[in-house]
Amino acid sequence: MIERVAVIDFETTGITPGREGRATEIGIVMLEGGVIVDRFQSLMNAGVRVPPMIEQLTGISNAMLRAAPPAAGVMRDAANFVGRTPLVAHNASFDRKFWDFELAQCDLARTQDFACTLLLSRRLLPQAPDHKLGTLTRWAALPATGRAHRALADAEMAANLLLHLGQTMARSCRQPVTHALLCKLQAVTAAKVPQFLQQH
DNA sequence: TGCCAGGCCCTCTTTAGGGCCTT
Numbered sequence: 001m002i003e004r005v006a007v008i009d010f011e012t013t014g015i016t017p018g019r020e021g022r023a024t025e026i027g028i029v030m031l032e033g034g035v036i037v038d039r040f041q042s043l044m045n046a047g048v049r050v051p052p053m054i055e056q057l058t059g060i061s062n063a064m065l066r067a068a069p070p071a072a073g074v075m076r077d078a079a080n081f082v083g084r085t086p087l088v089a090h091n092a093s094f095d096r097k098f099w100d101f102e103l104a105q106c107d108l109a110r111t112q113d114f115a116c117t118l119l120l121s122r123r124l125l126p127q128a129p130d131h132k133l134g135t136l137t138r139w140a141a142l143p144a145t146g147r148a149h150r151a152l153a154d155a156e157m158a159a160n161l162l163l164h165l166g167q168t169m170a171r172s173c174r175q176p177v178t179h180a181l182l183c184k185l186q187a188v189t190a191a192k193v194p195q196f197l198q199q200h
Numbered sequence: 201t202g203c204c205a206g207g208c209c210c211t212c213t214t215t216a217g218g219g220c221c222t223t
Contacts, residue, residue, distance in 0.1 A: 009222095010222090010223080011223070012222090012223050013223075014205095014223060015205055015206085015222070015223055016204095016205050016206085016223095021205095021223080024223090051223095053223090054223060057223065058223075089222090090221085090222075091207095091220095091221050091222040092222095093206070093207050093208080093221090093222080094205095094206090094207095094221075094222040094223075095222080097205095097206090098222095098223090116208095118208090118220090118221060118222080119207095119208075122208085122209080122220095130220080130221090131220075131221075132220090132221070132222090133221090133222090149223080189209085190209075190210090
């Protein structure tokens with residue numbers, strides 16, 4: 001992939017944004033020309049408690065969040081870092097709703113589309129044992145990036161997966177693999193993927 | 201009171217149900 005894309009990952013206190021679900025950490029990896037050219041990572045304090053199960057999962061504790069900068073400032077910095085760059089995430093429907101929610105808390109709004117490495121890997125890597133980010137990373141022998149379930153390590157894992165998906169796609173289609181083409185591919189049904197690749 | 205995510209995708213489907221994936 002030649003164009004610049006921002007791969008994003010949130011750690012949160014729950015599944016749904018709102019009173020019980022707030023972001024606790026954000027990690028962003030900027031890809032350009034198929035290589036990582038910049039990184040953004042920060043814990044963020046939204047004034048909520050981390051449930052024990054989530055603390056166990058992510059290693060992010062209430063003590064760590066008490067010392068973290070306020071969520072609104074972190075989101076403004078993250079939005080400035082991303083600008084209008086197209087976004088990518090693994091299971092983007094999850095990160096998109098937290099990105100939109102946390103931006104809305106500081107009166108900002110998203111301007112770009114999300115591509116989803118989960119939808120794309122289901123279409124391009126149907127033979128994988130499952131489509132969890134960690135499984136795909138091991139299965140495709142992608143580089144280890146650090147502790148799973150920390151935002152920057154997961155964003156970097158998703159970035160490596162995106163590059164792998166781009167290479168897989170480039171072998172089957174004639175057009176350059178762009179964010180817009182990935183968004184088109186993720187919108188077709190799995191059965192129509194071979195036809196889509198032939199036509200592009 | 202009782203509920204408690206939601207979008208995607210497959211199939212023993214489409215007047216539906218259940219599993220996957222994210223924290």
